Amino acid sequence: MPYSIHGPQAATGGKGSRMRGAELWYLKEIFRGMYVTARHFLTNVFHMADMPTLQYPDEKPNYGPWLRSRHRLMKREDGTPRCVACQMCSTVCPSDCISIVAMEDDRPDVEKRPETFTIDLLRCVYCGMCVEACPCDAIRMDTGIFEIAADSREKFVVDLDFLLNNTTDGVKP
Amino acid sequence: MFDASVGLNHYLLLSVLLFVIGVAGVIFRRNAIIMFMSIELMLTSVNLTILAYSRYLGDHTGHVLVLFVFAVAAAEAAVGLAILVELFRKRDTVDVDRFRQLME
Amino acid sequence: MAEIAWALGKILFMLVFVFTVLVVMIWGERKGSAFIQDRIGPNRASIGGVIRLGGLVHPVADVLKLLFKEDLVPGAVNRFFYTMAPFVVMVIALVTFAVLPFGDAIYLGDKVIPLRIADLDVGILYLLAITSLSVYGIVLAGWASNNKYTFLGGIRSTAQMISYEINMGLAVLALLLVYGSTRVDAMVVEQGQLLFGFLPRWGVFLQPLGFVLFLTSVFAETNRTPFDLAEGESELVSGYNIEYSSMKFALFFMAEYASMIVAAGFISSLYFGGWQVPWLDTITLREHAGTFLGVSLWVGAVFNLLFAALLWKRYRRERGLLGDRRELEPLVLGIVFFILALVCLGAVVIASPWNLGEQGAAHFATVVQVLSFILKTLFFSWLFIWVRWTLPRFRYDQLMKLGWQLMLPLGLLNFFVTAAVVLLAR
């Protein structure tokens, strides 16, 4: 039943808020309202499974591949980080949450690699600029983990080791 | 007098005590509302006396009288408090000593 | 001595009844509001990770939590009255039960034990008197908390209660005229007859206008939406109970529900026949006790089996969905219902001649009547919840206008018309 607030009832508030006759009792409207709520109630009692509520911790919403979730660092085939410590991501980061200390790499085809690579997850705004800026696709935000919780501030500062092994199956910090 | 069964005297004594407390409230307090409440207390103590005598005589007339006292008390409270509210609006106090317009 | 024991037993029954219904009502309020608003509502708290009962464990968990919470008393309160207020509210809510008959009587040989706590000649006036006191708990809390919001809540509820008490009194007075007695149990007995031969002689059919007035006033007296101006979250945060926490708050909370249950009990007693089963008076119930028992046992068995089957279906459907012990719940409950069904069937077999004897028939009638009272009370308790989640709160001037300008004249009219009719019909 479409409920219009612009019906004749809406006019009662006008003209010096004088109510007349049956309107004063609100009786008709009360019964209409009770009917509406009873209908909702009974529908939901007998069709509980059809309710749109998501039982959150048990069922998770599917956000699709464009969700920017917790970061991870990609590896080369030999297991070392793909990152070349070029500082592009930490430079572009608007919240300044990435800090990288670079070191020289021994391998002939690699110039540098990160000695430390930390992200402060409490400062991160999940804008995804680092992913855009990375020249060698070393950082991604596709783990699908969006519940980020820990019991101390220190635990939110994640390091290279963590980020490298931060897989899509939801390891908590 | 202080034997096990409670008689008329006990109730009269209690009633006198309550009445005197009410009188003291009216005399010593200057807050008009508390004075009013003391008057209600006095009325109640009188009701107690009436009912005790009524019980002693086994008659219902006292009950009727008490009902009338209730009605009078209600009327008195209504009018009295209305006057008090009006006075408070004008003088911003309920202290009876401030209400001495007629003396000046 | 035996009389004291019986009185204590009746009081105990009432307390158990109130507190059980109270828990169910708090659950019903949360779950019912959820269903009305297309939500699922509480369903997480569990016993042993298995039994959740659709959230029925939540009120118990809430009470436990509030019991162990720190009892904070704000610095600026009037300690004595502040502490007293929740108790006053609770006591007044419970004391009203004294005159409420919850059954006809228990007949033990030639001994008759009427099922109400106090045999008061003043009866229904006692209800009015205690109701008139119920304002003090709220005023006490509001004033002693020394807070503007609580104070405003207290003031509002005073004016509101005075206004609606009058309407309630008028409705009750009209009832007195109709039934010709001040005793609630006499009123309930009166309602056992039939009107025009087919309608139960309930107060609601004799006093339809009076019923509407009474119901509205009761909503106002229990501070329930649409008249919960004393709480008024949008204006007064939470009204008179802002400064209360832990068990003191829980007392206020429970007292609200307790007074609602009392009100529901009185609505059903005064206007819906109380413990009377419509169309079945005590004598009929006793004569056909065996038949009724058999039929109810069969019905019980069928329904229990139905529930068990539904739960089994649900267990099969949901198995493996949650991945922990919670999915065992339908199985456990299904087994319980299955056992109940077996018990019913067994009772059918045992009681198959269905001859209860005179004593047994009397007890059966009493039990049925108490159940009738409980069902009616539960329905009206649910009505309180239903109305709360349907109607918005009144504005204060609307409340006063409704009380004084509409309900008071209607109440007087109802009273005079009733008096005239009673006088003419006599």
Add this chain to the structure above:
Amino acid sequence: MEALFFYLFGGLAVITALVTITRRDAVTSAFWLIACFLNVAALFAMLSAQFIAVMQILIYAGAIMVFFLFVTMFLGEPRRVRLNRGRAIPLISTVTVLLLAYLLMRITNTQHRGFPSISDSYGSVAMVSRKLLVDYVFLFEVTGLLLLVAVIGAVYVARKPRTGVGEGEGHV
């Protein structure tokens, strides 16, 4: 048993009455007075006046005192004890004390007067209302009229001052 209850309720009534007149602010006083009235109602019930006891709760404790509380809270008077120091006070209090002494003497000196036994229906609604509505019906009607007059008077006195010339109170 009866004596025990009498001393309990009577003692409480006296104590609460004393507390009532000694409290600083009127709201506290009002609460204590309600407690006093409840105790007195219990005493009424002990005098087999059930109906009056309930009426005491309904009218005094439930209606009149709510009204008192409402007005007191509304006014919000100053919280200071101010005793009356008028010139007549010593005289009045002396007279009161003498009166009290005389009454106490008279009451305690008379012999014990126990209550006679009465029928169960004494003080019931039916008996009181028969007396009230048959024997004293005219007075009953007059009382109704008194209440009506009181209500009209109260409304008239406490009505909002109308904004007009010379009032100078602005719109209230």
